Amino acid sequence: MTVGAAAGLGWFLVREGRDKADQWSSTIFGATAAAAVVVSALAWLWRRSAAEPATAPAADDPVRTVQGPPLTVSARLEVGNYLRIREDVGSLIVPRSGHAVDITVETSGPQAVILRRMEPVVLSRQPLPEARPVHHLGQLPVRRFHLWLSEDPPRLLAEGPSGFPFKVTADDPEVFALIAHASGELVRWRLDLHWTCDGRHGVALIDLDGEPFSTAGLAGDR
Incomplete structure (x- = not known):
């Protein structure tokens, strides 16, 4: 008081x-x-x-964190013929149009994974410099697709009635052989494999250990 x-x-x-x-x-x-x-x-x-620290309001829909694709993907070239391309600092040997890319897809967990589609992604195109054929013995692919790289957008076409989607499990992997085609161009590209598993969706990038695939085609090559 x-x-x-x-x-x-x-x-x-x-x-x-x-x-x-x-x-x-x-x-x-x-x-x-x-x-x-x-x-x-x-x-x-x-x-x-x-x-007391302020707390954020809870979201209506919880966010599910995707740790990574539940897939193990490997790629291997099956080449019968090459092109030796002359460059300013030397020559470069590139698989010729018609070569195969074998892709093996396996699951890395117990759940089945649905492979929804596969998309080719062209990273660069350029007119083909002076080149000459170089022969090399290759092998036949397992499951064949044709990849038309000179089209925009590039087109992936199954050989035969079987096409995406496919299902892979721990006991049942899939092997794809892509026959890459280019005409009058040197194309560098990769693949985006879209997958679904246990309510999750994602894309697995396919290349050669971090480097893009390269395909060269003479004018008129198919």
């Missing part, structure tokens, strides 16, 4: 008399004590709310 409030209370006691003063002083002191309790409680609540 302040000095002014105490002086006012003393004047009031003299003016009203002892009995009424006792009654009024009890009321005033009780109200003052109650107000002090309320103020203290509010201060405690404010300090507690300031000390």
